Amino acid sequence: MGFFDRLKSGLSRSREAINEIFYMGGEVDEDFWEDLEDTLVMGDMGGELAMRVTDDLREQAARENLNRADQLRDALAKRLAQEFRTADRDPFEDVPSCVLFVGINGAGKTTTVGKLAGRARGEGKSCLIGGADTFRAAAIEQLEVWGTRAGVDVITRERGADPASVCYDVVEEAEKRGTQLVLIDTAGRLHTSSDLMRELAKVVNVTRKRCTSMPVTVVLVIDATTGQNGLAQAKEFNDALDLDGLIVTKLDGTAKGGIALAISDQLGLPIYRIGVGESIDDLETFDALDFCRALVGEGK
Numbered sequence: 001m002g003f004f005d006r007l008k009s010g011l012s013r014s015r016e017a018i019n020e021i022f023y024m025g026g027e028v029d030e031d032f033w034e035d036l037e038d039t040l041v042m043g044d045m046g047g048e049l050a051m052r053v054t055d056d057l058r059e060q061a062a063r064e065n066l067n068r069a070d071q072l073r074d075a076l077a078k079r080l081a082q083e084f085r086t087a088d089r090d091p092f093e094d095v096p097s098c099v100l101f102v103g104i105n106g107a108g109k110t111t112t113v114g115k116l117a118g119r120a121r122g123e124g125k126s127c128l129i130g131g132a133d134t135f136r137a138a139a140i141e142q143l144e145v146w147g148t149r150a151g152v153d154v155i156t157r158e159r160g161a162d163p164a165s166v167c168y169d170v171v172e173e174a175e176k177r178g179t180q181l182v183l184i185d186t187a188g189r190l191h192t193s194s195d196l197m198r199e200l201a202k203v204v205n206v207t208r209k210r211c212t213s214m215p216v217t218v219v220l221v222i223d224a225t226t227g228q229n230g231l232a233q234a235k236e237f238n239d240a241l242d243l244d245g246l247i248v249t250k251l252d253g254t255a256k257g258g259i260a261l262a263i264s265d266q267l268g269l270p271i272y273r274i275g276v277g278e279s280i281d282d283l284e285t286f287d288a289l290d291f292c293r294a295l296v297g298e299g300k
């Protein structure tokens, strides 16, 4: 299955709900607008965004005399796409670059680091992975497996070592080697644990301070299937770490997809990549219009 089909299949829950209103009568009436707004809210986009988008589309329909639902489908995708923030810079393309990955347990950080390292090597970029998850021996092993798969060296320390010191080591080694892309995996943590968040802030600050030779980007990896709770998570991480952007994983799963939009919009953060599967190639550059067409049902 190609990337777009995977994304479409992952977003089928949201799309089916939207399909229902588009197929219902055909003629746009008051019920259509109400149903549209409700469906967007149910798709995890949040009430304010759903209202704003519905109101704008309603004005457009009146202005352009679009009175059949099927005429509005692509207009909806285009309108939703405008809500995503765009990135000034792509931290995986514009090298040299150092990227720190943060997020709750199981969000997909390690997998994403592995996929990005594989992609970088495929493009002929030099890459180094830092394993700053020193809490779990299994986490270090998992990262090493990904490093071997991608053909990229992993710098880490023994279990229990200070994670900030790993960042220090990996930046030093990257500078010595002239590495183009540094990817640092951190330990998963609950956004509600203030001690762990403080420790993570230290890791981020040490890296930002130590790494003067290249820009440091802090990326929150978020599992799209977490629904509305994802927004609360993202807010906590952003408050503690001043995030630069997002990677949304598991969009091939049973995600509603709207949460990606809600977070990007509310926190003003771009989405750099999306994860659409577990294997090394299942990562794509985010394209807002493609994403919204998969969500709304107007595929390429």
Ligand SMILES: Nc1nc2c(ncn2[C@@H]2O[C@H](COP(=O)(O)OP(=O)(O)OP(=O)(O)O)[C@@H](O)[C@H]2O)c(=O)[nH]1
Pocket (backbone or CB within 6 Å): 103, 104, 105, 106, 107, 108, 109, 110, 111, 112, 133, 139, 186, 187, 188, 189, 249, 250, 251, 252, 253, 274, 275, 276, 277, 278, 282
């Ligand atoms: N379907 C699907 N599964 C994914 C995706 N990304 C990651 N996973 C799976 O999610 C699970 C957790 O991924 P990890 O990369 O270990 O997550 P993590 O954030 O590093 O987890 P911690 O080390 O506990 O913090 C694994 O089983 C991955 O294969 C994705 O885009 N799609």
